[in-house]
Amino acid sequence: MFQLSIDRGIATLVLDRAPVNAMNDAWVAEFHALLDRIEARADVAVLHLRSALRVFSAGADLAQMRDRFSDAGLAPQLASIRGYQLLFARIEAMGLVSLAEIGGAALGGGFELTLACDLRIAAAEARMGLPEVRLGLLPGAGGTQRLTRLAGRAVSLRLILGAETPTGAEAAQLGLVHWAVPAAELPARAAALAAHYAALPAHAARAAKACIAAAGMPGAGGFEAEITATAALLQSTPTRALVGAFLQRSQPA
Secondary structure (H helix, E strand, O other), rough: EEEEEEEEEEEEEEEEOOOOOOHHHHHHHHHHHHHHHOOOOOOOEEEEEEOOOOEEEOOOOOHHHHHHHOOOHHHHHHHHEEEEEEHHHHHHHOEEEEEEOOOOOOOOOHHHHHHHHOOEEEEOOOOEEEEHHHEEEEEEEEHHHHHHHHHHHHHHHHHHHHOOOEEEEHHHHHHHOOOOEOOOHHHHHHHHHHHHHHHHHHHHHHHHHHHHHHHHHHOOOHHHHHHHHOOHOOOOOHHHHHHHHHHHHOOOO
């Protein structure tokens, strides 16, 4: 599901779960295990996330989602969402500088993963966003909180309520990513950025990150609000109809 390499202060973690880097509980557990290895290394200053596939990540695993949607209880569904929240919060809180290289579509949980990173560089052509409202849901793995903190209430309302998936170039204009470059240039530019941040004093970056986080995190109530709202949505008739139809259309041939 992943490839990990560490060189010159950079831990490059490559998402490699064909066909679309779908996320499930096993994926989350392995991600945590790899972060354990990375954080145990005193010589790592930068976490560089990228994909081996044409997409960055399409979000939640439909097979797991289908199984849990058919379950009579809410608990397994909400446990998965909370698991994503906890993983992304861990990435956000790490002392390392984290860089997401978005070479292809980053949708739903895939985009929420990038929002947990400190820095984002995208291919100008790549699509990204939080289209969950189309299914009668909301981006409950931190999306409503991090996107609003990043780009402001107005942009968050536009993108989430409208289920928009802007290109990398449009995302840069909206402040969702820091850099947007042609796809052919992306790997080299991302590698150069990772090297630049790795060359700076890691202890200073760690302290600066902590201070920046203190300024932008007045409370964590919004995350619990996501869980509460998601629980209500998953029990609503319209959402169950929308998600059920979506999962039916997505059944393997």
